[in-house]
Amino acid sequence: MNILKEALPGVHPGKALDVGTRFGEFAVRLAEAMPEGSEVIGIDNDASAAEKAREKFAEKGLLFQQMDAAAMDYPDETFEVVALSNTLHHIEDYGKVLSEMLRVLKPGGFLVLNEMYRDGQDAAQQVHEAQHTLEAKLDCILGGYQRRTWKRKEIIEIFRGLPLRDMTFTDFHEEAVYDAKLEAKNRKLAEEVEKISGQPEYQTLKQEALDIQARCRENGIRRCTQLLCVGRK
Ligand SMILES: C[S@@+](CC[C@H](N)C(=O)[O-])C[C@H]1O[C@@H](n2cnc3c(N)ncnc32)[C@H](O)[C@@H]1O
Numbered sequence: 001m002n003i004l005k006e007a008l009p010g011v012h013p014g015k016a017l018d019v020g021t022r023f024g025e026f027a028v029r030l031a032e033a034m035p036e037g038s039e040v041i042g043i044d045n046d047a048s049a050a051e052k053a054r055e056k057f058a059e060k061g062l063l064f065q066q067m068d069a070a071a072m073d074y075p076d077e078t079f080e081v082v083a084l085s086n087t088l089h090h091i092e093d094y095g096k097v098l099s100e101m102l103r104v105l106k107p108g109g110f111l112v113l114n115e116m117y118r119d120g121q122d123a124a125q126q127v128h129e130a131q132h133t134l135e136a137k138l139d140c141i142l143g144g145y146q147r148r149t150w151k152r153k154e155i156i157e158i159f160r161g162l163p164l165r166d167m168t169f170t171d172f173h174e175e176a177v178y179d180a181k182l183e184a185k186n187r188k189l190a191e192e193v194e195k196i197s198g199q200p201e202y203q204t205l206k207q208e209a210l211d212i213q214a215r216c217r218e219n220g221i222r223r224c225t226q227l228l229c230v231g232r233k
Helices: 025-033 047-060 094-104 123-141 152-160 177-187 189-196 202-219
Strands: 015-019 039-044 063-066 079-085 105-116 165-172 226-232
Touching: 015 025, 015 094, 025 039, 025 047, 025 079, 039 047, 047 063, 079 094, 094 105, 105 152, 123 177, 123 189, 123 202, 152 165, 152 226, 177 189, 177 202, 189 202
Parallel strands: 015 039, 015 079, 039 063, 079 105
Antiparallel strands: 105 226, 165 226
16 A cells, blocks of 8 residues: 555646655655656755765656755745655754745645654664664764654644644554664664764763664664654645
8 A cells, every 4th residue: 555645635647846855765655656647856955865866766757956945946836745754853944944845835735744753662663763863963963953753743733733734644664674774774873973982972872872782682673653744735
């Protein structure tokens, strides 16, 4: 079952936009959910991510561009669908990005927010949550921005604050392929902390990494459940 397709009933063929696309994985899902004759574009403000997405998926007919989601180049009311997947917690001023997404969305079009959350997770998923939180701390120390993921009800509150109708909320789990990737990342977690060696947080975060690796050996690791929020403009 294509959960995304189910969540876009009666969507018109046309343009669809995946914001914060990174390597384009969600853009591909969006392309699979859109009717024939549609065009899917992924944007990311990181030029190297957009380039990698292009290398991976351009032959599928998807287009990838480098662009800041807080100030998009597109005219008002361009897209039938505008999506943001697992990116909200990477954006400090996310209100600005959500307003831009609404601006470029056509009236009657679908706004999609897909976001993993941290509460109600089993032991293996809690290992993913801990790993993700540690990665977010490292990212912030190294000059990036990433907050800890929200609780399920907090994501719903953010989404309910948007001027949309016919809202739906669907929980879903990624396929196992992501868990193998997470396990590989887990094996390198303590090494990742070396990037901040010499910084005041180093010792604490090194210990945190070793503890998370021990928990992974005991419980395994599984991607946190995601909440797919959809509403119409
Ligand atoms: C966790 S990744 C996205 C994952 C991907 N959407 C998925 O679901 O597999 C977050 C991405 O958001 C991008 N990003 C962060 N702030 C952005 C902004 N203001 N404009 C565009 N992209 C942004 C980052 O460069 C990063 O590639």
